[in-house]
Amino acid sequence: MIATVMRLAWTNLTRDRAALFLTFLVPLVFFSIFALIFGNLGGGGDGGPKALKVLVVDEDGTAISARFLATVAAQDGLEVTASAPGDDGGAGERWTRETALREVRRGGAAAAVVVRAGFGDSYGDFGATGAPLELIHDASNPLARYTVNGLLQAAAFQTSPGVLMERGLEALEDFGGGGLTQQQRVALGDVKSLISTVTAAGGGTGGGTGGAGSLVAAEVTAAHDEAGEGEEKKSPSMVAYYAAGIGVMFLLFSTVAAAGTLLEDQESGTLDRLLSSRLGMGELLRARWLFYSLLGALQVTLMFLWGALAFGLDLFTAKRLAGFALMVLVTGAAAAAFALLLATACKSRAQLGGVSTIVILVMSALGGSMVPRFVMPDFMDTLAKLTFNGWALDGFLKVFWYDDPAVGVAGGLVDLLPQVGVLAAAAAVFLWLARRLARRWETA
Amino acid sequence: MTAVPALKVENAAKRFGDTPALAGASLTLEAGEWLALLGPNGAGKTTLVRSLVERVRLDSGTLEIFGQRLDGSAAAARTSGRLGLVPQEIALYPLLTAAENLRLWGELSGAESLGERIEWALEWIGLEGRRHDRVATFSGGMKRRLNIACGILHRPDVVLLDEPTVGVDPQSRERIWEMLGELRSAGAALLLTTHQLDEAQKVADRIVIFDHGRDVASGTFQQLVEETVGPGRRVTLRLAAPIAAPGGFELDGSTLRGSLADLAEELPGLLERVAMAGGRVLDVEIEAPSLQAVFIHLTGRELRE
CATH class of the missing domain: 3.40.1710 (abc type-2 transporter like fold)
Incomplete structure (x- = not known):
């Protein structure tokens, strides 16, 4: 009996690719990422610590x-x-x-x-x-x-x-x-050169x-x-870093979970019914994207508000609030589009669960949500630029850490343009891809 | 001048890869008519229904709703609003209440005076007292009834019903047919796809049987019977002991089986012949021709996908 049940479990495992990846490949990927990050700190790596x-x-x-x-x-x-x-x-x-x-x-x-x-x-x-x-x-x-x-x-x-x-x-x-x-001068000269050697x-x-x-x-x-005009003296803390890092990682998890309702709708037949009504697929995706964007923005806002109330995160200045509002909206929009892309690319809720866990954890590790970027070697810092988390984190850190006191509210927003631009462009591309992938649910 | 049919399908063809789902199917549903669309699994019934709600694009053939061809135009879209789909799946949101589901699907189907329609629907399906309960807490029959109501809130002229009574108890089934009977009184045409042949035989004005992607027979039940198995009644006599079988009958142990074209005329003579042969009749069983027999006659006994 035990052998029969074990054989059943093994067959199920080997036929579930996401479970196989999670069991065998993802631990190796994570080990490699963390080895690359921390291996050099101990002096054992080739590259030496980051200068x-x-x-x-x-x-x-x-x-x-x-x-x-x-x-x-x-x-x-x-x-x-x-x-x-x-x-x-x-x-x-x-x-x-x-x-x-x-x-x-x-x-x-x-x-x-x-x-x-x-x-x-x-x-x-x-x-x-x-x-x-x-x-x-x-x-x-x-x-x-x-x-x-x-x-x-x-x-x-x-x-x-x-x-x-x-x-x-x-x-x-x-x-x-x-x-x-x-x-005496010659002898002292010899001593000086010896000392310098x-x-x-x-x-x-x-x-x-x-x-x-x-x-x-x-x-x-x-x-x-060194406070700017009208600014309170306050050093940023790691709270800001982790509010952004953890916030962005969980934003991805929660939006992907929400976007999975698209697959639930498919499995329950409600998607077919929705599309048989006056609602089109484009409209359905736009409505879901807008909702997930606002949901994501609300989630990150709550995280930072909690950071401000419980951990003294310096949020309540006009400049920070403006920068934060811009970043939170564009990050929410990009995360929602990414979640819809994953949902439309997967065939079932179970597949989405496996694939999204792998993708989000890897992006979060590389992008700095788990380990501060400043301890990463240069090449991994560059890799972070390929991840959603990397750009979002850069934007939030500009707001909370790297604000130039000589620059006003408008200037602060302009300073965020690279991050906002990349995230907005990513959102547009993700949405476009999701729309194309969703065609399989449309008229056959 | 003849009335414009509610639905007209002509030579509909659709392939999914190498598999033909529809291969020249045709049918007509008149306004106010109830038509049962029957066929084995894979016969093309669902593909046809999906093509009517524009979820499947035909490779060839035409579809018309009240004379308006479904061609993706705005006029066609307006006309298709006269259709109401009740899917086979319980396509409801389980975390929403009955009233919330009705509101959602009513809004999406463009129902007017929605508040009144929701009240009407809740009463119609007998769920007034459960309006604020989540659908997840409902029984299978309650979900089925709500599923139907969500498809007809916008007062469609044609209702497409896909297996409306599958998986429900006899009481709920009875209630569902009573509900649908009210729609018939209101003049709605209905296209019913089902494997419940007894129900189809009971409620449909006309029957169309599909096989291998096209219509193989259509007509009233009586017409189909006459064209296929014939109107004769199947008669079974259980005897106290075996006797020599009369002409046209077969003996199986002590049971005689055969068919009589005119029961009233021929049954007394049969009983007399049995008595004269020394047989004592313990029981008589008379079976009218059924849709099941017609169906098997037309589509064969071979298992389908």
Whole structure:
């Protein structure tokens, strides 16, 4: 008896392709995606961790600050730029504190390092005369602050022996009377080159990250703490990221579940009856799309409202509300069209359940709904651009993380045009495809 | 001048891939007439009904509703509003109440004075007391009755009924035919497809039998009987003991079976011959010619798909 029941279960499984994929293929796909995301973080992958883009501003303008910044630029894990890209593709104007702050705030870089005037004079006093450095970081990327600060200390450590020795020698010459003999100068030269070799060899491995007692004090500023006019000071939190990430993933699940009623209608005979009435297939799809769009928008709105009420998500400013409204509508519209596409492509509700689970989970993993995009390697970040979740998440993050305080409500909406455009175009294409696939239910 | 038929189908042909569903089928339904469309599974009945509600496009042939050809034109669309379809499936939304289902299908079929029509329908199908109950809680018979009501809210002149009584108990079946009888009084023409031959024989003015995608016979029941199995009654006599069988009769054990063309004239003579042969009659069974016999005669005993 047990053998008979087991044989029945096996036959059913092998004849249900969606169940087979879910059982055997999807776990492998997920393992691969997460291995690609996290494999590199442990240093075991080929690509190494994703380099953090850092802007540098030299307000000190001394040889010491230049030497320090050169050492910063040499750190592995940092992609350092001192100038904004020019119109001709070359280097444009050098970053100032203000332009660098805006760039970090709009998500163009993970952090900016400002070397304040007086850096050279106070170098090596271990913070006794205030903070000669300012580290402006993107609070939405929790890795940026600690990684860059650690690498700054590493750079300072590598720069300091030579600088401090030179300082000491200068003092010796100033106060010691006769100065050094030629032989003494040659011997000291050898020592300096030895020190620079040793510190260079020791650097670049991330030494100094989080070490106690900073060599150079850095004042840490979250880019979003620099409030714009009429704006409340508030750093974005991961709540915004996950409200968007989880919101978009469940938006897809719920709209696909709702769109499955089309297949239920087919199976129960109500679709045939609907189409035998004065209602046409085009009208039916448009009505369903409109309803699922509004349903989806309502679902995401509830998610963000809950985020605002329970987790302090900063939603209630005119600019954010406007951007959010635009994104929520276009995301709902695209998700509804995608759900209808899946429903019209599947032959039964059971098939839709299997296929949609696979597609939505893979898109959500790649698009950043499950794992923050900033920990993904570059090529996976690029892959995210092929997913629905990726574009929707980018749009919501522009609203909640990367808003430029110098830009008003209208400017904020214009800034969303790439994401809105892609999602709207996707909605149009999905709907068109769904309409074509639905022809099989029309007149035979 | 002859009246315009409610429905006229001429040489309808439709193939699905290599399979012919209709192969030159024709039928006419007069205004106010009740026509039973019979045939084995796969004979083309459903395809014809679907083509009338424009869910199937014919490869060739013509369809007319009250003289208006169904050709996808606006005029044809208006005319097709005079049709009401009652599908075989319970095509209702189970989470909606009876009244909500009636409103939905009434709106989609363009019913006028819908509020009044819903009240009429609820009373018609005997569900006034359950108007606010979800359809999911209804019995099979209640769902069937509601299914029919949803198809006729817009007062169609022609009702297409596909197996209206399948899967319901005798009481519900009786009620459904009473309901449909009211439609007949109101002058609606009805095209009924069914495998319930006894019901078709009882309610239809005329019968059309389809096989292999076309009409193989049509007429009143009496006409079909005369054209096929003949009007004779089948007579079965159960005897106390076997005797020599009279002419035209067969003996099976102690049972005699045969057919009499004129029962009143011939039965007394038969009983007399049996008595003279020493037979004692225990029971007499007389069977009138049935639609079942006509149907089998026309379509054969071979199993279909």
